Amino acid sequence: MMKSEEIIAKLEKKLTKFDENPKVANVGTVEKVNDEVIVASGLSKAMMGEMVVFQDGTEGTILNLDEDSVSIILLAKSSKIKEGDTVKTTGKLLTINVSDEMLGRIINPIGKPLDGKAAPKKGKDMPLEKIAAGVVERKPVDTPVKTGIKAIDALIPVGRGQRELIIGDRGLGKTAIAIDTIINQREANKGGKRMLCVYVAIGQKQSTIAQVVEKLREMDALSYTVVVSASASDAASLLYLAPYAGVAIAEYFMEKGEDVLIVYDDLTKHAWAYRQLSLVLRRPAGREAYPGDIFYLHSRLLERAVKLNEENGGGSITALPVIETQADDLSAYIPTNVISITDGQIFLKSDLFNSGVRPAVDVGNSVSRVGGSAQTGAMKSVSGRIKLELAQYRELAVFAQFGSELDAATLQQLERGKRLTEVLKQPQYQPLTESMEILSIWAVTNGFTDDVPVEKIQKFEKELHAYARTHGKKVLETIANGKKVTPETAEELKKLVTAFKKVFS
Amino acid sequence: MRKKQINQLVLASYTKNALDDKKVAKIANSLSRKDLKVYIRGLKLAEKKKKIYVALPSASVYNTSKKIFINLFPGRQIEIEEDKLLMLGGRVMADDMVYDFSLKNRLDDFLAAVEQNYDEE
Structure with missing residues (x-):
């Protein structure tokens, strides 16, 4: 706490700054009150x-x-x-006051706490609207964001500073992927540079937001996360401002050199809120009644995801926007817009979800345009094969449906594909470390599970991980350092998996 | 009718810088309900632009102050009102601009600065 003398001295200093000129204010009169939009004359x-x-x-x-x-x-x-009410200008653009104390808090888009605790300490005013960092300040994406989800880390890697869209119908686990990624940062933060998280809930039910917050608290992930909440019952203006408030908070930490992950859950509802405001504002409606600047609404937001170079602090903002589709339709207006803005998408498909593939990532339609260069050498050396084998499996699976006679090589590829699909399944809230992911994928792609029945693959994987934790610490450490899997490491992995298979029933 | 045309009618409603009731009645009779609303709003705005509102803390300085403001805003009607809450100084409202040089405003500014710089304990 400040001493009384210090406070008075600071106030006296402030007093000297007050100029003698009168304060000039621009005032207006309220003419119309339209839902959440006020029309005022004057000003x-x-x-x-x-x-x-x-x-x-x-x-x-x-x-x-x-x-x-x-x-x-x-x-x-x-x-x-x-x-007839008066309204006056303040001369200030919209800002949010951000401080380090915001970590672990749940706030609304104008910075008011929603968790029943005292307001966070005054910090820095961050503008909600800001021009994104330019080309000179940026650096290519080169560090991975470890999501802890095998299918994503191996096939659709995300890098720090990337914008990766999570897209799919409702109830397919889009939020689950985002939450798993946040939870996994707890483990990932222990090793390398820590990653802070901002979760922006836009237009969701209060109960859903409460569940997410509770899960984050339970998994000890709230301490490095800020939750910005604009629920379905909030005004459309707050829903519209929520992602900008989220990114302003992320920028505060990024300016301090931190890496930040921001989840916008979801931008479909953000677009709805903006459409509602635009229609009340009588702006001309375009396709699907969205206003003409709906593309700019999202592009200016996502452009603020950045990886800064060392001269500018080296911080980064990784954005995971979420978009909800209707009946797997990727060609609707908002999905196509956001797909074209982002650096790739994780597409979740209802067919896969219903057939038990969870996370229901459609590997064929998902892509990461820049994440490949951020992948660690170890992951890259095992994931190259999985992509090829899965592609071949998908091609062959179509022919196999006709029931024609297949040669031994084709049958073997089909069986391998089934096991690959099986090993990419992963329960919710159980993110894996990179070394465990590599171990699982390596074992399958190198044929060690060819003689394991498909229905036992998950049991095999779980027990292999437990076995490796006690008997393969050294080799796990070797692959955890991120370097390419060498023939020597491969030999050690082979010994480990062979030894495990002897005890696996 | 377009807004520009209604604004021209508003200007035409004046004779020698004063609102002409005959002209106003004639114009009002020829307008639809919707246009009449815009016309009234235009008249109100025009009347507001002609006036300068001055708030002072004490009635004793009315006459001396009025002269100052007549010189400062030539050709505009000065309306002076008493507002004891201002304590010292005064407040001038011209169109949609408010020039506040009262003691109350200074104290409000000071309070805002304190609130902005120090957290509630």
């Missing part, structure tokens, strides 16, 4: 995105500047605002 000097204050103290931000009126969205619910 001739107002700026786009400027914060305004109504006479009852409610804050708002300017979203439209017309010839003789401005449209304002409210930042809090207020039923007191009526026609």
Whole structure:
């Protein structure tokens, strides 16, 4: 706590800064109250995105500047605002106050705590709207984000600073992938540079958000996570601002050189909220009634995901936006927009989910455009084969459906494919370390599971991991350092798996 | 009717810088309900632009202050009102701009600065 003398000295210093000129304010009068949008006349000097204050103290931000009126969205619910009320500009653009104390907290998009605890300590005001870092400040993606999910780390790797979309129908486990990734950072943070997380819940049920928060708390992941919540019952303006508030928080930590992972769950509802506001603001409606700048809405947000070079602190923001599709339709307006903005997508398919493949990642339609260069040497050396073998399996599986006679080599490829598909299955909230992922994939791609029945593959994997923890510490450490799997390491892995197979029943 | 045309009607409603009731009645009779609303709003705005509102803490300085403001805003009507809460100084409202040089405003600013810089303990 500050001493009384210090406080007074600081105030006296502040007093000297007050100039003699009168304070000039620009005022207006409320003309119309339309749902959550207020139309006010006057305010001739107002700026786009400027914060305004109504006479009852409610804050708002300017979203439209017309010839003789401005449209304002409210930042809090207020039923007191009526026609004729005064509103004045503040000269400030919309900001959120961020400090280190925000870690582990649940806040709303304007920084008010929602977890019943005291407001976080005052920190730095971060602008919600900001031009993304330029080319000179950036560096190519070269460090992996370890999700702890085999299918993703091996086939669709994500790098720090990347924007990887998670897309699929409702109830297929999109949030589960994002949450697993956050949970896995607890283990990943023990080794290398730590990764902080921001989870932005947009338009979700309060009960769903509560479940996510509880899970994060239970898994001890809340200590390095900030949850920004704008639930379905909140005003559309808050839903619209939530992802920008999230990225402003992420930028605060990134400026300190930290790596940050931000999850936008989900941008479909964000687009809905913006559509609602735009229609009330009487902006011309385009395809699916979305306004013309809906692409810019998401591109300016996702462009703020960045990997900064060392001269600029070396921090990064990795974005995992979530998009919900209808009946696996990737060609709808918002999905195609966000697919084209991001550096790849993880596509979850309902057919796979219903046939028991969980996470239901459709490897054929999923892609990571920059993550490959961020993958560790060890993972790269085992994942190259799995991609090829899975592709061959998918081709052959189509022919096999006709029931024609197949030669031994084809049959073997089919059997291997089944085991590969099986080993990529993974229960929720059980992310794996990279060495365990490599061990599982290596064992399958090198034929060690060819004689294990498909239905026993998961048991085999689980017991292999337990065996390796006690009998293969050295080889696990070798592959954990990230270097390419050498013939010597492969030999050690072979010895380990062979020894395990002898005890596996 | 377009907004620009209604604005021209608003300007035409004045004779020698004062609102002409005959002209206003004539224009109002020829307008639809929707246009009439815009016309009234335009008249209100025009009237507001003609006036300068000055708030002062004490009635004793009315006359001396009025002269100052007539010189500062020539051709505009000065409306002076008393607001004891201002304590010292005054507040001038011209169109949608408010120039506040009252003691109350200074103290409010000071309070805001304190609240912004120090957390509630």
